[in-house]
Amino acid sequence: MPRLLIWHAENKRSFIWRGLRRSPYVVLVSEFMLQQTGTKHVERRLPIFLKQFPNVKALAAASPAQVLRAWQGLGYNRRALYLHRAAKDLAGMRSFPKTLDALQALPGVGQYTASAVLAFAYNKDTPVIDVNVERVLSRLWIKMPDNRATLPKRELYDFDAAILPKGHSSEWHEALMDLGSTICTRNAPKCDECPLRRSCPSASMETSRVKQPRTEGLYFGQPRRIWRGRILRIVSNSESIPSRSVSDQLRKSFKIRGRGFASFVNDLVELLISERFIARNADGNLSLANE
Numbered sequence: 001m002p003r004l005l006i007w008h009a010e011n012k013r014s015f016i017w018r019g020l021r022r023s024p025y026v027v028l029v030s031e032f033m034l035q036q037t038g039t040k041h042v043e044r045r046l047p048i049f050l051k052q053f054p055n056v057k058a059l060a061a062a063s064p065a066q067v068l069r070a071w072q073g074l075g076y077n078r079r080a081l082y083l084h085r086a087a088k089d090l091a092g093m094r095s096f097p098k099t100l101d102a103l104q105a106l107p108g109v110g111q112y113t114a115s116a117v118l119a120f121a122y123n124k125d126t127p128v129i130d131v132n133v134e135r136v137l138s139r140l141w142i143k144m145p146d147n148r149a150t151l152p153k154r155e156l157y158d159f160d161a162a163i164l165p166k167g168h169s170s171e172w173h174e175a176l177m178d179l180g181s182t183i184c185t186r187n188a189p190k191c192d193e194c195p196l197r198r199s200c201p202s203a204s205m206e207t208s209r210v211k212q213p214r215t216e217g218l219y220f221g222q223p224r225r226i227w228r229g230r231i232l233r234i235v236s237n238s239e240s241i242p243s244r245s246v247s248d249q250l251r252k253s254f255k256i257r258g259r260g261f262a263s264f265v266n267d268l269v270e271l272l273i274s275e276r277f278i279a280r281n282a283d284g285n286l287s288l289a290n291e
């Protein structure tokens, strides 16, 4: 969805950590700080912390008391101690880890922080789902019943992996975060100003605080959104794929025997085309939409 990137080029929020050279160490420190501290406060404190501990070695060589003193005012001191222990582990390594598993093996580093390091420091095509991205992607994927609803995170990781423009992970995730924070807000989304409104099924959703009951029918044992996600994943895994192969692959992978599956998949493919997630090429094959 390059429309989002075009919007972002003119509307990106400016933060001090975005202006710094984003080494994995700088991303790690800023993400630790941002876990439970507001952005304004982190803007003030990050440069001071980085001046005192400019790299992994400097942080690893400090005492826990020095690190806690530098962390004062940021709250949740346990984060500082985890960060310090992570730096000690990193100081013993030949290079900064570049995989989710290796990063998540560091003290205090969960899936979000690990994926943020990969996307923002290395621009790796890794999904990064924070609370803003979770809300925006949920609303983009299916019509949300109300402004508080979101989809399960595991589905969003798959969805994000399928649609993120390859080679633009850092910019893409910053754009989703900025859209969620300024336009697609939790309680009052400004759909009229949103660059994605034409393809968003949740545009002008119910914004009452009363949660609407959700009822989802099952199709061949799963809700439609699960099948949509599977189709999108298959299409995103190849440059160009015949429609027929999509239903064949699904039938084989999920051992579907019922009649009407191919036409069910076909309808979902048409829906995904109308929503501009995928495109039909001149030769009739399907590819990820490049709009």
Ligand code: SF4
Pocket: 136, 139, 140, 183, 184, 185, 189, 190, 191, 192, 194, 195, 196, 197, 198, 200, 201, 202, 203, 204, 205
């Ligand atoms: S159209 Fe509305 S609900 Fe959809 S992404 Fe934009 S702001 Fe959010």
